[in-house]
Amino acid sequence: MAVGLTVHGKTHSKFLVDLVHNLGCSIEYSKVLRTETAMANEVSRQMDSSGGLYVPSDLVCGRFMFCAADNIDFLEDTPDGKSTLHATVMTCYQQCAEDDHSKSLHVAGPALDRSMKMLKLSIDEPRLYRGPKNLKPKQLALTE
Numbered sequence: 360m361a362v363g364l365t366v367h368g369k370t371h372s373k374f375l376v377d378l379v380h381n382l383g384c385s386i387e388y389s390k391v392l393r394t395e396t397a398m399a400n401e402v403s404r405q406m407d408s409s410g411g412l413y414v415p416s417d418l419v420c421g422r423f424m425f426c427a428a429d430n431i432d433f434l435e436d437t438p439d440g441k442s443t444l445h446a447t448v449m450t451c452y453q454q455c456a457e458d459d460h461s462k463s464l465h466v467a468g469p470a471l472d473r474s475m476k477m478l479k480l481s482i483d484e485p486r487l488y489r490g491p492k493n494l495k496p497k498q499l500a501l502t503e
Contacts, residue, residue, distance in 0.1 A: 363391045416462050418453060425452045 363385035366375050379385040386394070406413050418424065428449040435443050 360386050360390075360394065363388075364394065367391050367395070418451065419456075419459070422453050422456075426450070 362379055363376050366372070366379055366385065367388075373388050376385060376388045376391055380387050385391075401416075402413055405416060426449060428447060430445070430447045433444040435445070437443055
């Protein structure tokens, strides 16, 4: 699956996806499109439920989170400022509990579509994410 998604993501070529599929290295082109659509629909659904911010479904609300962020700059001292890269990466980790489980992406129902009909959310202006409204901090009791 990853080969087909990568080839399509880099080239958008039905011919190349079909070629790697015929070599037995990938899923077929129509399944690549359905999988991409299912992933896009899931991201859109997550953003709708959190006020426009994408929060991965594996993050557990109310559980302590470790985060790390870093920026990287390549060729920032060019005379014209072109062909440079300024990027920021952030990653978040949480400790797993025994009853945690990862969600699966099912390619069924509306995901049988090969493209999104339209985006539900238009992002015209940045919004501040304030978190869920019903989350209350837990009181911790210190014991010796």
